[in-house]
Amino acid sequence: xxxxxxxxxxxxxxxxxxxxxxxxxxxxxxxxxxxxxxxxxxxxxxxxxxxxxxxxxxxxxxxxxxxxxxxxxxxxxxxxxxxxxxxxxxxxxxxxxxxxxxxxxxxxxxxxxxxxxxxxxxxxxxxxxxxxxxxxxxxxxxxxxxxxxxxxxxxxxxxxxxxxxxxxxxxxxxxxxxxxxxxxxxxxxxxxxxxxxxxx
Numbered sequence: 728x729x730x731x732x733x734x735x736x737x738x739x740x741x742x743x744x745x746x747x748x749x750x751x752x753x754x755x756x757x758x759x760x761x762x763x764x765x766x767x768x769x770x771x772x773x774x775x776x777x778x779x780x781x782x783x784x785x786x787x788x789x790x791x792x793x794x795x796x797x798x799x800x801x802x803x804x805x806x807x808x809x810x811x812x813x814x815x816x817x818x819x820x821x822x823x824x825x826x827x828x829x830x831x832x833x834x835x836x837x838x839x840x841x842x843x844x845x846x847x848x849x850x851x852x853x854x855x856x857x858x859x860x861x862x863x864x865x866x867x868x869x870x871x872x873x874x875x876x877x878x879x880x881x882x883x884x885x886x887x888x889x890x891x892x893x894x895x896x897x898x899x900x901x902x903x904x905x906x907x908x909x910x911x912x913x914x915x916x917x918x919x920x921x922x923x924x925x926x927x
Contacts, residue, residue, distance in 0.1 A: 796825035800832045830856040864890045898927040
């Protein structure tokens with residue numbers, strides 16, 4: 728029977744196990760495949776959000792109130808989930824014209840830019856979101872992952888550490904920081920961050 732990785736890490740970190748550290752290092756090395764096989768791996772997908780029925784409903788809301796920035800933002804999310812990335816960007820652009828202070832819309836557009844492989848545009852949008860709301864953890868985590876994708880580990884670590892300093896309960900920050908430590912061969916720190924993320 729294959730043991731779930733989180734159970735294996737917890738068992739490995741138990742001081743009662745003599746081979747705990749060795750097993751934990753092996754698990755961390757095995758998690759190397761989690762490093763980043765795609766630019767959108769850390770973004771959850773909800774196919775129902777991108778359904779044509781949901782998009783049609785949101786379109787009706789926009790037709791009834793074409794100045795509703797929130798409706799464009801929400802439909803942009805739905806288009807992104809449906810894989811209609813150009814349409815998502817178009818909706819986010821309109822939402823930002825209507826409400827240029829929407830840090831959530833900048834972060835949503837950044838996610839789509841990342842999915843399109845436009846990492847620099849994603850980083851610019853995450854930064855805009857952070858400039859509007861300096862404690863918006865989702866933008867820091869997103870920008871940190873974009874930096875990590877580029878191999879800019881120093882900037883990525885700064886973003887993840889910023890989130891952890893503000894909100895020590897954010898599993899995403901610990902997990903992604905652990906991926907960086909792992910890629911740098913700092914297995915003890917990586918294991919500690921993975922274990923913390925699992926425990927949250």
